[in-house]
Amino acid sequence: MKNGLEDVIAAETQLSDVDGEAGRLIIRxxxxxxxxxxxxxxxxxxxxxxxxxxxxxxxTQLREWLAKxxxxxxxxxxxxxxxxxxxxxxxxxxxxxxxxxDGEDFDTALALLxxxxxFLPAILRxxxxxxxxxxxxxxxQAADILRMLTGNAPSKEQTAALDAYLVTIxxxxxxxxxxxxRVIASTQAGLTSSVLAALSALKGPLHGGAPGPVLDMxxxxxxxxNAGQWLGEALDxxxxxxxxxxxxxxxxxxRADALKGVLKPLIATGQVxxxxxxxxxAVEAAALAVLKVRKPNRLLDVNVEFYTALLLExxxxxxxxxxxxxxxxxxxxxxxxxxxQALEGRLIRPRSVYIGPLPAAA
Ligand code: COA
Numbered sequence: 247m248k249n250g251l252e253d254v255i256a257a258e259t260q261l262s263d264v265d266g267e268a269g270r271l272i273i274r275x276x277x278x279x280x281x282x283x284x285x286x287x288x289x290x291x292x293x294x295x296x297x298x299x300x301x302x303x304x305x306t307q308l309r310e311w312l313a314k315x316x317x318x319x320x321x322x323x324x325x326x327x328x329x330x331x332x333x334x335x336x337x338x339x340x341x342x343x344x345x346x347x348d349g350e351d352f353d354t355a356l357a358l359l360x361x362x363x364x365f366l367p368a369i370l371r372x373x374x375x376x377x378x379x380x381x382x383x384x385x386x387q388a389a390d391i392l393r394m395l396t397g398n399a400p401s402k403e404q405t406a407a408l409d410a411y412l413v414t415i416x417x418x419x420x421x422x423x424x425x426x427x428r429v430i431a432s433t434q435a436g437l438t439s440s441v442l443a444a445l446s447a448l449k450g451p452l453h454g455g456a457p458g459p460v461l462d463m464x465x466x467x468x469x470x471x472n473a474g475q476w477l478g479e480a481l482d483x484x485x486x487x488x489x490x491x492x493x494x495x496x497x498x499x500x501r502a503d504a505l506k507g508v509l510k511p512l513i514a515t516g517q518v519x520x521x522x523x524x525x526x527x528a529v530e531a532a533a534l535a536v537l538k539v540r541k542p543n544r545l546l547d548v549n550v551e552f553y554t555a556l557l558l559e560x561x562x563x564x565x566x567x568x569x570x571x572x573x574x575x576x577x578x579x580x581x582x583x584x585x586x587q588a589l590e591g592r593l594i595r596p597r598s599v600y601i602g603p604l605p606a607a608a
Pocket of ligand 1: 250451452453454456485486487488489490491492493494541544546549550551
């Protein structure tokens, strides 16, 4: 038995490959850097779903359908139970998604792609006693999310940055939430059930819940000079450094560098505080140095969540919403894996080793 199923191969997939030794991510035959440079969120979504849903379409067609789906799911906001607003944003979002019909058809998939993008900005506004903003069907998913969040038209650089973020995190092998999605799909439950299970797995701090705590760490460290001592003391207390380490990568997570690149135009145009960027780089360097000394037997490097934190903060998302933004991007991966698993048609049902007491002899 392998604790945490480490190195266990539990599925065949044509969707994505994570090479932890080379630090390489491939999505449907295209490397991450090529995708980030040349594809929109809608383009990657079309790529991931190609052949797995009953309709065929290209990026332009998907963009149009998705925009209409955003308008349709907005109706759920009008009838939202006000008590949901006392929940953390990701939990309120999950409760709203749970109200969508469950099914395996393409319309269910479209609603699930649109729902987190609409629900999260609306929940954040309602929690600040502001009216939710209706979707604008002429915009891309990334531009519309930012507009629904702030009420203002986002800058070209902001839209490009969120779009690149959504591309970067769209799929990533058999991570915990994707595995959860496949387990549910293997029982022939619908896509809404798969997405809800995946979202529940994502919110844990060891998976998609890390970027908020990354900002807490940067705030607590405060200055570059403080970094080494603060990080050493955190390790003394037995804490893990958020934004570092990975189950598969033994080198830098390629998504971290992709996002660092996405931040550059925002820094150059003054849309990210350059002092914040410099502090993050100093903390990254100090963390890598201290981890090398304290954990010599484990290659620990920066992961996707570190620069996610900086990027989402710069785009105006509050830190308690970061996991929800991750879910907006990752839902397409969950859906593609759920469909792939459902089409394979085999129930996932592993076994456990019983180590409890045996019944007393009669
Ligand atoms: N900070 C400090 N130590 C870390 C660490 C981190 N971020 N990540 C792993 N380690 C240490 C463990 O404490 C352990 O040390 P030990 O052998 O002295 O006990 C060793 O590295 C191996 O850890 P292990 O628990 O086997 O690694 P894993 O594969 O289960 O962990 C993560 C993967 C992502 C859960 C882990 O790296 C982590 O908790 N990172 C912080 C949270 C985070 O950034 N999550 C987002 C992931 S994309």
